[in-house]
Every structure is written in structure tokens, then in C-alpha cells.
Amino acid sequence: MAKSKKTSVDRRGFLKGAAAGAAALVAKPELASAQQAAAPNRGANGSAAEPTQVALARETGGRPAESSRVIEHPGSDYMVDVIKSLNIEYLAANPGSTYESLHESLINYGDNKMPEFLTCCHEESAVAMAHGYAKIEGKPMMALIHGDIGLQHASMAIYNAYVDRVPIYMVVGNHSDGARRNAGVQSLHSAQDLGALVRDYTKWDDEPLSLGHFAETAVRAYNIAMTPPGGPVLIVCNAEIQGDPIQGPTPRIPKLTLTTAPSGDLAAVQQAAKLLIDAERPQIVAQRMARTPEGMALLVELAELLQAPVNSQERMNFPTRHPLAGTGWQGYQPDVTLSLEVGDILPQARTDRSRGAKTINITAVSLSHKSNIQDFGHYADIDLDIGADAQATLPALIEEVKKELTADRKRALQARGVKLAEAHKKAWDDQILQAQYGWDSSPVSLARLSAELWPLIKNEDWSLVSPQGFIGNWPNRLWKFDKHYQYIGGQGAGGMGYGAPAAVGAALANRKHGRLSVSIQTDGDLNYAPGVLWTAAHHRIPLLTIMHNNRGYHQEVMFVEEQAALHNRGGDRSHIGTKLWDPNIDYAKMAQAYGMHGEGPITNPDDLVPALKRGLEIVKKGEPAMIDVVTQPR
Numbered sequence: 001m002a003k004s005k006k007t008s009v010d011r012r013g014f015l016k017g018a019a020a021g022a023a024a025l026v027a028k029p030e031l032a033s034a035q036q037a038a039a040p041n042r043g044a045n046g047s048a049a050e051p052t053q054v055a056l057a058r059e060t061g062g063r064p065a066e067s068s069r070v071i072e073h074p075g076s077d078y079m080v081d082v083i084k085s086l087n088i089e090y091l092a093a094n095p096g097s098t099y100e101s102l103h104e105s106l107i108n109y110g111d112n113k114m115p116e117f118l119t120c121c122h123e124e125s126a127v128a129m130a131h132g133y134a135k136i137e138g139k140p141m142m143a144l145i146h147g148d149i150g151l152q153h154a155s156m157a158i159y160n161a162y163v164d165r166v167p168i169y170m171v172v173g174n175h176s177d178g179a180r181r182n183a184g185v186q187s188l189h190s191a192q193d194l195g196a197l198v199r200d201y202t203k204w205d206d207e208p209l210s211l212g213h214f215a216e217t218a219v220r221a222y223n224i225a226m227t228p229p230g231g232p233v234l235i236v237c238n239a240e241i242q243g244d245p246i247q248g249p250t251p252r253i254p255k256l257t258l259t260t261a262p263s264g265d266l267a268a269v270q271q272a273a274k275l276l277i278d279a280e281r282p283q284i285v286a287q288r289m290a291r292t293p294e295g296m297a298l299l300v301e302l303a304e305l306l307q308a309p310v311n312s313q314e315r316m317n318f319p320t321r322h323p324l325a326g327t328g329w330q331g332y333q334p335d336v337t338l339s340l341e342v343g344d345i346l347p348q349a350r351t352d353r354s355r356g357a358k359t360i361n362i363t364a365v366s367l368s369h370k371s372n373i374q375d376f377g378h379y380a381d382i383d384l385d386i387g388a389d390a391q392a393t394l395p396a397l398i399e400e401v402k403k404e405l406t407a408d409r410k411r412a413l414q415a416r417g418v419k420l421a422e423a424h425k426k427a428w429d430d431q432i433l434q435a436q437y438g439w440d441s442s443p444v445s446l447a448r449l450s451a452e453l454w455p456l457i458k459n460e461d462w463s464l465v466s467p468q469g470f471i472g473n474w475p476n477r478l479w480k481f482d483k484h485y486q487y488i489g490g491q492g493a494g495g496m497g498y499g500a501p502a503a504v505g506a507a508l509a510n511r512k513h514g515r516l517s518v519s520i521q522t523d524g525d526l527n528y529a530p531g532v533l534w535t536a537a538h539h540r541i542p543l544l545t546i547m548h549n550n551r552g553y554h555q556e557v558m559f560v561e562e563q564a565a566l567h568n569r570g571g572d573r574s575h576i577g578t579k580l581w582d583p584n585i586d587y588a589k590m591a592q593a594y595g596m597h598g599e600g601p602i603t604n605p606d607d608l609v610p611a612l613k614r615g616l617e618i619v620k621k622g623e624p625a626m627i628d629v630v631t632q633p634r
């Protein structure tokens, strides 16, 4: 363990700061007495023996007015050593006293101040940032969370990441020892079993009782988060372990060895290869498949061997302009479907069954179900269910296909490939035609927005860091995606409020690679927790946010209209409870208020390109910027 650098000079600074804190108290006597009543005394680690003046200064001025206690080597210093051993690059946090000792160690202890500490305005933002980051970088970032209250704020984002099978490394503070915590916030913000709040949708959680236990848990948690199917993990970190001095030699930090991903049983893989080779019209549906860039290369190889169309969803796993991208020619009725990491297999399996087609499923999710949350969907009777990570299984499947493919069959498949390539080209041409509808309309069409943006970024090293479901999938339909980091996919569990922070997290991951991050941001989503814009500005995270400002929760407008039709009533009141107008939200001002360039609202489509260019210039200089565009609903 590296030695603490605390010196006598530090100590003098400590006392000077304490005096300033006390002076602030004198200036606000009413505050002091109110807090005296509300906050009982506590020691650095929750002991009830600290003088009132010290406790008050802690609550208001930050440092105690006087204290005889100095903890030279708190447990949290060792925790930082453990965390650094995992090479976690960033942590996102909204501050809170349940992890105050760890917070201080993270920012002050040791020479190398990794991981970088990102200040967040909401715990949901911290976790969703980690979600977006992991989808680009393929590894977890840390979210540091304050007690039961912070964890409740974080829960929506945790749930999204859980369903999306994305690794997130979460540490939450807690005052576990009932005898040592005080009766105020330390009790209110603590729990007997804190992990229980989110256990239904975290992959694993633990509450270590000693530093040695923390070290094992911390390394194990990282491994569990990364083992496919990935997921968020939670370490409940007691204030006592953080703040108590380290006694004796520190425990050894275990070595991290990642568990290999499970690959499919060979007999089942051979059966799958045969079904796919013999199929007349196979299709591949790739959803959460491709954890790394190699995943995309493997899928391309398999598709080309089989000459099968690939319907890519939720991840950047197949190039959009590849001749096999898509769902085949018009009327292409698959007789065998290969599903790769598909969340809810039933719709596909039911369609396949209805036409006598066969379904093959490869997913590691079947190996790790939980009970309460129903994200596993319906039970589907499929023909071949391979419980394994799809990416890890593809090399064996490719080998088997190569072995079984005769020259005759290869020729037949090539002929199908020619037809599929024609269908792909036709589909592209159709998209370009469709994008022209409403080209000059105001509000601006999403097709035009996407089409105008493309030439401005296509020669850059770009990355789309926002979902596409609510923007008509226009980028997918018009742009050429061919790199693994060019798209981050959707929310996971459909929880709104993911888009804005996930974009910032993904842009953070892109920053060190010098990539240009662009987000087409829906307005309803941003308004859950817009403070993440400040985080982007404060930490100089380059990101162009283009508001898809349809002034409402349009998905819900459509639902209410559908119900009105079902109930045989008019839809003229469907805006009630669903629109964000009167007053219109001024996103340019919002961006400016949070400290970044903001302009708009753009209503004339001809003003779009100059504004996008200005925004891109700023982003290329390393800053975030926002362009507000008033858009068609979808």
C-alpha cells in the first residue's frame, strides 16, 4: 500500500479551514442553532462522543473547529488501492456522507489520482453515465452512491443496465453499526440490508465486514459484472470500514482473473450449423450480441458463409451497409432463424412456428435468471436452445459451417447472396426516397435532421451515442455504421431518463480516443435529470446534443390517441398530460445555464446545417454544445 502523504503542513491547513468553518457559523447563528437541534453529535465515524461545536462545524463549515483526532491511515485508503488495482478509469457520483471517508481518500490519497471523479447532479445520472460508458468501452466505470436515498434515486438506471446486460461497478455507503451511527441522517440513510433495495435487478451484491473481505468482494464484483451476461454489481461499503484506522498490515489484494465466457455445447453447435446450411431462407437476428469489436467481425464472417440476412438490433454488431444487412427481399419468409442474445424470444419464435420454421437461440441470459422482475418475457417453445454466450459460441459455429459446407451448397448460397444484395440495395434506395417526404416541413422532419447531419460527420471518427427507437431509426436507415463504437443502442428496460446521461457517459469513453460524439436527444428524456448537462460542461466532455424537441412525450400521445379511438372518442384532448408546451421549454437557455453553448429553437429546416456546423466546431474543440431543433413527432 502506498504511504499517506499527510504532513504537519497539512495539519496546519486543516486547523485553518476549521477556523473558517467556525467563523461561518458565527455569521449564521440561526442556522447553527437549528442544526444543533436537528443533528446530534457524531464522531468521524459516527461515534456519539464528539463535542457539539465540532459536529456543528462539520455540518456547516465542513471541518471540525477543533479535534484531537486524526486518522492517519483510514481503511478507505486501502479501498482506493483495491479499486485502482481494477484499473477503473472513472467514477461518477453525487456526494453523500455515507461514503465521506472513501470520497476523501479517492481524491487525496496516493500519487496517481485515478479514477477521475465526475460530479453528478443525480444518482440516476451517475449510473446511466456508467451504462453509456460501458457500451463504448466494454468495461465498467464506478458509480459511487450515497446510502439508501441515493440508491433509490439510482434504481431506475440500475434496472435499465440490468436488462441491457451491461456491467456497472457500484459502491454504496452505509452506516451499518447501529451503536455507532447517530439518530439523524446517518440512521435515515442507512439500512440493515441495503442491497435488498435493488437486488432484484443487480447481478450480484455484497456487504463486506472487514478490509480483507472488501478486497475479495471488490475483485469478485468486477469479475461478476464482466462475466457474460454482464450486469450491474453493488458493494455496500460500511462507514466503519471506510473510516476506522487500518490495524496492522493490510490484506493482500487478490489478482483479477476474468472468467471466460461460456460457449455452446459442441453437439448443439453442430446441429445448429446443419440447420443453417440446409435452410432455404435463413435469417440471423442479432440483438445484444457483440461485447467487443471481435463480435462484429465474427458475425460478418458467419453471415457471409451462410449468405444469410442479418437483422441487427440494440448493439453495433453488423455494418449497416453490408449487402447482407436487413431482412431479405420482399416476402422473404425465413425457414430457420438464428437468434443471438435476443431478450424476449417469443415474438420471433411464434412467427417462426406459425410458418413451420425453426428457431435456434443462443444466449447466456438463460443461465442467469432471477425471479421477481419479468424481463425474461414469455416461455417460448423453440427448436434448439443453446445456453451460452453468443459471441463466444460463434467461432465454433463458424468452424462447423465451414466443415459441413459442400462446394455445391456454397454455389447455391452465393446465388441467394446475390439476390439478398439486390434487396439490400433496393431497401437503401427506398430509404433515401422516403427521407425526402416532408423535407421542407416545419417542424423539421427527423429524416431531414439525420440526412443533413450525416455529410457533416461522415469523414470524422464519429459515434452516435443516443438510442434510435424514438427518432424513426433514421440514422440506421441513412448512415453507414461499420465500427463497433458507432452506436450504443437503447435503454435496456425502456426506462426514460437514460438517453441524456448515457450519451454523456459514452462521450466520456469516446473522449480519450478523440472521437466525435453526437446525440439526437428526445425532450421528455432530457427533462428527467437535465443536470447531466452541467456534468458534461464541467468535465469538458465533447458531445453535440441535437434536441429532438417534439414538445411532448409523443409515445404517450400516441397511446392516449389509440385509447381514444378504442373508446370511440375523439383524440383532440390527447395532449392533456402528454405535451410539454405552454410554456415551451427553452433548451438553448437550458444549455447555457448549465455552462455550454446552446442555440435554437430551430424551426426553419434551412437554418439547420449552419447551426449544426457551429455546434460541431465547438465540440471538435473539446466542449459540449447543444442545438435545439423543433421536430416532427417521430
Ligand SMILES: Cc1ncc(C[n+]2csc(CCOP(=O)(O)OP(=O)(O)O)c2C)c(N)n1
Binding pocket: 156, 470, 494, 495, 496, 497, 522, 523, 524, 525, 526, 550, 552, 553, 554, 555, 556, 633
Ligand atoms: C421512467 C419512465 N417513465 C415513464 C415512461 C413512459 N414513457 C414511455 S415513452 C415516454 C415518452 C418519452 O418522451 P420523449 O423522450 O420526449 O420521446 P417521444 O415519445 O416524444 O419521442 C414515456 C413517458 C417510461 N418509459 N419510463
